[in-house]
Amino acid sequence: MPNWEPIEGDLATPLGFRGAAVAAGIKKTHAALDLALIFSDAPETAAAAVFTTNRVVAAPVLVSRQNLIESRGRCRAIVVNSGNANACTGRDGLRVAQETARAAGKLLEIEPSKVLVASTGVIGVPLRAELILRKLPRLKRELSAENAAAAARAIMTTDTVPKTCVIRSEAKGKAVHIAGIAKGAGMIHPHMATMLSFLATDAAIGPRMLQSLLSAAVEDSFNRLTVDGDTSTNDTVVTLASGLSEISVVPGNASRAWFLEGITLVCQTLARMIARDGEGASKLVTVEVLGARTPLEADRAARSIANSPLVKTALAGADPNWGRIICAVGYSGARFDPNKVDILVNDLYLCRKGVDAGFDEAAAHRELDRKELVIRVDLHAGGASARVWTCDFTRDYVTINAAYRT
Amino acid sequence: MPNWEPIEGDLATPLGFRGAAVAAGIKKTHAALDLALIFSDAPETAAAAVFTTNRVVAAPVLVSRQNLIESRGRCRAIVVNSGNANACTGRDGLRVAQETARAAGKLLEIEPSKVLVASTGVIGVPLRAELILRKLPRLKRELSAENAAAAARAIMTTDTVPKTCVIRSEAKGKAVHIAGIAKGAGMIHPHMATMLSFLATDAAIGPRMLQSLLSAAVEDSFNRLTVDGDTSTNDTVVTLASGLSEISVVPGNASRAWFLEGITLVCQTLARMIARDGEGASKLVTVEVLGARTPLEADRAARSIANSPLVKTALAGADPNWGRIICAVGYSGARFDPNKVDILVNDLYLCRKGVDAGFDEAAAHRELDRKELVIRVDLHAGGASARVWTCDFTRDYVTINAAYRT
Numbered sequence: 001m002p003n004w005e006p007i008e009g010d011l012a013t014p015l016g017f018r019g020a021a022v023a024a025g026i027k028k029t030h031a032a033l034d035l036a037l038i039f040s041d042a043p044e045t046a047a048a049a050v051f052t053t054n055r056v057v058a059a060p061v062l063v064s065r066q067n068l069i070e071s072r073g074r075c076r077a078i079v080v081n082s083g084n085a086n087a088c089t090g091r092d093g094l095r096v097a098q099e100t101a102r103a104a105g106k107l108l109e110i111e112p113s114k115v116l117v118a119s120t121g122v123i124g125v126p127l128r129a130e131l132i133l134r135k136l137p138r139l140k141r142e143l144s145a146e147n148a149a150a151a152a153r154a155i156m157t158t159d160t161v162p163k164t165c166v167i168r169s170e171a172k173g174k175a176v177h178i179a180g181i182a183k184g185a186g187m188i189h190p191h192m193a194t195m196l197s198f199l200a201t202d203a204a205i206g207p208r209m210l211q212s213l214l215s216a217a218v219e220d221s222f223n224r225l226t227v228d229g230d231t232s233t234n235d236t237v238v239t240l241a242s243g244l245s246e247i248s249v250v251p252g253n254a255s256r257a258w259f260l261e262g263i264t265l266v267c268q269t270l271a272r273m274i275a276r277d278g279e280g281a282s283k284l285v286t287v288e289v290l291g292a293r294t295p296l297e298a299d300r301a302a303r304s305i306a307n308s309p310l311v312k313t314a315l316a317g318a319d320p321n322w323g324r325i326i327c328a329v330g331y332s333g334a335r336f337d338p339n340k341v342d343i344l345v346n347d348l349y350l351c352r353k354g355v356d357a358g359f360d361e362a363a364a365h366r367e368l369d370r371k372e373l374v375i376r377v378d379l380h381a382g383g384a385s386a387r388v389w390t391c392d393f394t395r396d397y398v399t400i401n402a403a404y405r406t
Numbered sequence: 407m408p409n410w411e412p413i414e415g416d417l418a419t420p421l422g423f424r425g426a427a428v429a430a431g432i433k434k435t436h437a438a439l440d441l442a443l444i445f446s447d448a449p450e451t452a453a454a455a456v457f458t459t460n461r462v463v464a465a466p467v468l469v470s471r472q473n474l475i476e477s478r479g480r481c482r483a484i485v486v487n488s489g490n491a492n493a494c495t496g497r498d499g500l501r502v503a504q505e506t507a508r509a510a511g512k513l514l515e516i517e518p519s520k521v522l523v524a525s526t527g528v529i530g531v532p533l534r535a536e537l538i539l540r541k542l543p544r545l546k547r548e549l550s551a552e553n554a555a556a557a558a559r560a561i562m563t564t565d566t567v568p569k570t571c572v573i574r575s576e577a578k579g580k581a582v583h584i585a586g587i588a589k590g591a592g593m594i595h596p597h598m599a600t601m602l603s604f605l606a607t608d609a610a611i612g613p614r615m616l617q618s619l620l621s622a623a624v625e626d627s628f629n630r631l632t633v634d635g636d637t638s639t640n641d642t643v644v645t646l647a648s649g650l651s652e653i654s655v656v657p658g659n660a661s662r663a664w665f666l667e668g669i670t671l672v673c674q675t676l677a678r679m680i681a682r683d684g685e686g687a688s689k690l691v692t693v694e695v696l697g698a699r700t701p702l703e704a705d706r707a708a709r710s711i712a713n714s715p716l717v718k719t720a721l722a723g724a725d726p727n728w729g730r731i732i733c734a735v736g737y738s739g740a741r742f743d744p745n746k747v748d749i750l751v752n753d754l755y756l757c758r759k760g761v762d763a764g765f766d767e768a769a770a771h772r773e774l775d776r777k778e779l780v781i782r783v784d785l786h787a788g789g790a791s792a793r794v795w796t797c798d799f800t801r802d803y804v805t806i807n808a809a810y811r812t
Contacts, residue, residue: 037517056736088729088744090761123729124762233733276637309715309799326494327639330462338462339496355496356530393715395801 002170002260004178004265009166012097013146014177014202016042016242019148024135026127027083035132037139038078038198039108042242047075048211049116050218052235058087059097060117061234067101070113073207078198078238079104079132079139082155082183085194086127087233096129102131107140110377118236120157120183126338153182155196159183159277164347165269167262171247171255176203178262188306194232195222197270203259204243209251213260214239221267224388225275226306239263259263275389276372280396284372285315287327288387291379297334298386305375312393320364322350329377336379344376407664408576410584410671415572418554419584420608422448422648424666425554430541432533434487434790439560441538444484444604445514445546448648454617455522456624458641464493465503466523467640471509476519481614484604484644485510485538485545486524488561488589491600492533493525493639502535509539513546514605524642526563526589526602558587561602566591571675573668577653577661582609584668588676600638600671601628603676609665610649615657618647619666627673631681632712645669681795682778686802690778693719694793695735697785703740704792709737718799727769728756735783742785750782 011019017040024035049068051061068075079100086093099116105112119127152162166179184195193206199214216239249259276284289304292298305311314321322343330338339354345367349357367373416427422444455474457467474481485506491672492499503523510516525533558568572585590601605620624643655665682690693712698704711717714734720727728749736744745760751773755763773779 054733054736055740055742056732085729087731088757088760088762090745090759123727123733124757126762233729233736291721321529323494323639325493326462327460327529330460330639332459336461338494351494351530353496354494356494356532395805 001254004167004169004262007166007168009179010149010164011038011151011179011181011198011200012145013166013179014200014242015244016040016202017148017200018143018145019151020142021147021154022138023151024081024131026081026121026131028154033150034083035135035139036151036154037083037104038145038148038151038200039143040076040240040242043075044243045076046205046207046210046241046243047071047116047238048214050215052232053376054233056088056233058085058119058234059089059093060086061236062094063097063101064116064118064236067113067116071111072322073211074241075114075116076110077104077108077115078118080155080196080198081132082120082157084121084125084127085119085123085234088124089126092126093248096127099129100132103136107136107200116238117405118196118234118238118322120155120194123233140213151198155181155183157183161277162268163169163273163277164218164268167265169258169262173186174245174247176245176247177201178203178266180270182274184274195235195274195324195401197237197267199239199263199266201239201241202243202245203241203247203249204245205241205249205259209249209256210239210241213256213263216260217264217267220264221271225271225399226303226388226390232266262311272389275391278391278395280399281391282316282394283370283392285390285392286374286387287390288374288385289379290376290385291381292316292384292386293335294349295384295386298384301329301332301334301377301379302386302388304328305377306388306390309393312390315368315392316394318365318368320345320350320359320361320368324374325377326351326354329379336381340380342378346374407660410573413572413574415585415721416555416570417557417587417604417606418551419572419585420606420648420783421650422446422608423554424549424551424608424629424772425557426545426548426550427543427553427556427560428541430487430537432487432527432537432564434761437558437698440489441487441541441545442557442560443510443549444554444557444606445549446482446606446646448650450649451480451482452611452613452647452649453477453644454613454620455480455642455644456621457806458638460639462494462639464491464525464640465495465499465643466492466525468500469503469507470522470524470642473519473522479617481520481522481646482516483510483514483521484524485521486561486602486604487538488526488563490527490531490533491525491640495532496528498532499710502533505535506538509542513542522644524602526561526600526640529639557604561587561589561753563589564634567681567683569676569679571672573671574665575668577716580651580653582651582653583607584609584672586672586676588680601641601680603628603643603673604657605645605669605672607645607647608649608651609647609653609655610651611647611655611665615655615662616645616647622666623670623673626670627677631677632709632794632796639685680797681797684797686805687724687797687802688800689776691796691798692780692793693796694780694782694791695785696782696791697787698790698792699741700787701790701792704790707735707738707740707785708792708794710734711776711783712794712796715799718796720800721774722800724771724774726751726756726765726767728776731781731783732757735785740785742787746786748784748786752780
């Protein structure tokens with residue numbers, strides 16, 4: 001099957017999708033977009049989703065999980081708000097999420113179980129249903145291909161830029177698209193913290209296969225992301241597939257691998273955009289661990305480095321402090337001989353066989369000062385490797401988070 | 407047995423101990439104290455130690471571990487330097503640590519295996535042996551009760567204050583003392599990261615029992631400490647017991663519980679001093695988790711809260727953002743019903759049964775603005791509890807750590 005190529009576009013690029021966004025007054029900032037509707041015109045649209053693994057689960061996650069099951073993976077609409085997470089809001093919160101789905105279903109003339117809901121923002125503050133309900137008719141009226149782009153802005157919280165990725169491929173002379181939007185800056189971690197992402201495709205794919213490929217793509221993208229080690233109550237990745245390209249993705253066929261490649265590409269692109277936009281972050285850092293004894297140990301070592309506040313502050317200062325990196329690997333649980341470890345930034349050795357590589361200080365500083373860089377650690381203990389994305393830890397991160405709620 | 411009481415004093419307060427400290431030029435700051443010698447005059451001094459659990463272990467830890475075994479717990483001297491961790495320094499580093507013990511042993515006329523060594527500072531930079539060796543004769547000459555206090559300053563790195571604790575009790579009409587010093591600011595975590603502590607007592611106690619009581623005390627103090635989630639290559643807690651009070655601590659006797667209480671008190675006092683002095687920290691935070699299903703789950707939940715950068719930045723801003731606290735418990739692995747959770751700051755409810763307690767915003771801010779405060783989380787899931795100490799996460803933490811090495 002042919003390759004996937006990035007193209008200019010938005011959520012409405014795949015055939016069958018429309019969207020709209022409004023300022024509903026949920027965010028404190030007046031007139032900021034904070035409510036969006038995404039809709040698929042195709043009655044047979046397939047849906048799949050991956051949700052947070054946190055034990056504390058927000059009301060919209062509970063409702064969406066339930067609706068996905070009830071509709072047997074045939075959801076067609078997503079109502080998403082920013083400015084309030086509707087988490088730790090008790091029964092009232094659950095009612096708000098349910099009412100939202102019910103009202104949107106009625107308005108769109110689909111069963112309420114075909115509506116997914118998602119929220120992001122502050123935890124523990126009641127979300128007023130009427131703020132959403134009274135805007136639904138307008139959202140429905142304004143549903144269009146042109147208005148879909150605004151959804152990427154409506155889901156932003158501390159994000160500094162909207163995040164969109166659209167790719168295109170061809171099969172049997174027909175164009176196929178996958179588009180995605182995402183929000184998420186702080187709290188990003190394995191298991192997708194305070195991270196929302198919505199994907200749309202016009203490939204024809206059943207709910208079961210879509211779920212399995214989305215789960216695999218999330219594992220290789222959003223779950224490789226770590227900004228500050230926290231995970232959230234609201235994380236949600238949803239994919240809707242309209243099927244209108246008439247190109248089918250079928251089990252046991254080359255189309256499966258082809259579609260997996262595409263959906264992974266969209267998720268990875270969005271994940272990297274999130275890491276680059278980490279709260280207060282100044283750079284995108286890829287951490288690669290090679291030569292581990294097992295994939296699990298490689299993963300643990302990579303996450304240990306990526307989550308270390310000491311490593312992340314050194315990265316902010318472009319300080320080639322490889323001692324903190326080897327130290328983080330040392331408490332990760334990975335088994336290795338410290339006297340064999342190599343540590344590189346981009347292609348420059350900082351540490352060779354566990355001791356200082358005698359690098360040029362200014363050159364190392366230059367490498368670490370790039371907007372995008374790779375920290376590569378070779379444990380020379382086996383054949384397993386892992387990769388995660390993170391960002392540096394700046395004073396601005398603290399400033400943003402010390403003042404977020406109040 | 408009688409109580410332990412805090413008294414004014416230093417490392418030389420227990421009978422039999424002397425100390426000295428000099429500026430050896432290991433720290434970059436000229437004339438800063440960076441090398442200390444602690445010595446027990448009693449030939450039958452008992453020694454015990456707890457070391458880092460990091461897989462990457464500094465040379466002095468390797469040497470001290472070995473010497474403790476070789477001397478069968480009969481070490482009498484400690485040579486400690488700051489300004490260089492002598493970690494990730496390969497065979498040369500090991501040689502430096504060995505030579506240090508050898509030279510000090512010769513000078514003090516004891517076997518080299520009776521000398522323990524410890525280092526703290528930057529990782530991966532060769533430590534020049536001669537900087538230490540040429541100062542040993544002067545350290546020996548200056549050994550005195552008066553000069554012992556300087557050791558607490560000589561072990562400081564990013565610490566802003568020296569940390570000393572001395573307590574006193576009585577038995578059979580005789581005074582018994584336990585004194586301790588510690589350093590450690592950043593990188594403090596369970597398993598004692600970049601943390602050095604040296605204790606001296608004049609109780610008469612065998613090496614085996616001393617080791618078991620020290621291990622228990624460390625578990626209940628330094629290992630309950632978490633500043634930034636990192637653990638280090640050099641952590642060491644040593645206790646020397648001169649026996650010169652002539653009061654014995656014997657197995658299966660009330661004296662055991664009495665001494666454990668004392669040594670735990672010293673360790674906890676030093677641990678709290680460390681948390682209060684966390685890099686850039688503005689407050690000391692005690693995190694208590696009650697009502698967990700198991701002690702392990704209570705511990706995990708408490709550490710998850712204490713290690714969350716989002717919780718710690720909210721604490722810096724005195725922001726009653728309890729959503730971040732419940733969220734951190736949610737991803738800790740502890741099992742609980744989110745609808746039963748209570749969260750308090752000091753005695754003020756922020757969250758009751760999983761939802762906002764309707765607290766007064768200004769009152770909550772005042773409670774969180776104190777120099778010392780308690781975050782209490784009751785899971786109402788069982789009878790287990792745990793407590794850890796941490797500090798808030800300020801812009802200064804980032805400033806200090808972005809610039810530490812270079």
